[in-house]
Amino acid sequence: MWTLTELRVSVDPDIIDLVPAFLGARELDASAIEGHLSAGTYAPIVRIAHRMKGGGGSYGFPVISAIGLELERAAHSCDARRMADSLMRLRTYLASVKEALSAPPVQTAETK
Amino acid sequence: MITNDKGCILLVEDSDDQARLIERWLQRCGFSVHIASDGALGLELARRGEFDLVIAGIDLPFYRGIEIVGWSKAEHPSRPVLLLTASSSLSESEQRAANMADAFFTKPLKRAPFCDAVLHLHTDALGRRSDAASLREFADAGVGAEAGRHSGVTHTLRVPVGYVISFCDASTARPPTW
Secondary structure, three states: OHHHHHHHHOOHHHHHHHHHHHHHHHHHHHHHHHHHHHHHHOOHHHHHHHHHHHHHHHHHHHHHHHHHHHHHHHHOOOOOHHHHHHHHHHHHHHHHHHHHHHHHOOOOOOOO | OOOOOEEEEEEEEEHHHHHHHHHHHHHHHHEEEEEEEHHHHHHHHOOOOOOOOEEOOOOOOOOHHHHHHHHHHHOOOOOOOOEEEEOOOOOHHHHHHHHHHHHHEEOOHHHHHHHOOOOOOOHHHHHHHHHHHHHHHHOOOOOOOOOHHHHOHHHHHHHHHHHHHOOOOOHHOOOOOO
């Protein structure tokens, strides 16, 4: 499970329209990682993880960068179990973000 | 209203979502952006002189950012190049390329420092081009050739060039010693 702090994202309003495509691309990454993991081909996982590491924080999703870093390290050391763990973390995180984005906005002291 | 007349930037980035993000940031700064999605296309475009600034990732398919910065600096030395990487450690050749570039950023990028660096590099390059143009005009007037030879046409020469213009008589031109 994710803590509220981990789920808190700070997205620049100027790029809000780019976020759905960014998250959609991470879902495709998750499927591709799963395929490579089953096939035992780890080099493409290193590349995917490297991109995730670089991209997540730039979009305001530092957790995606952190998962990318874990996954890259696991793929470099050919550790299939750690890769599978990272993949699971990525999927649950994406599902949580999707759920949070589809929920009505919460009123805070600032927005009231 | 956003105007994109500050200049044109070549962005060589193979990650589509990173390219879209950086493009958006640069457009908000007033630049137009041309995206090349691999190193081969990036290198071909970087060798042309039509871009005001080049931004390239280090890890690219076909040609790497190292080649792009090398060629760009060899053929257009005054044009700024900014390198990007998601790697926390650099190889020796990557470090050399980073030293050759005008700026170097590690991803994830933060909008404000990244855009500040691009704007600063662009303004600085414009200043250098303006100095070079002044020296060329000066040379056409018959006095600039000496000044240009002394100056090396670098952006640090704004004051000496002004000094020459103020105090030299073009008909009896003798560059001051500085």
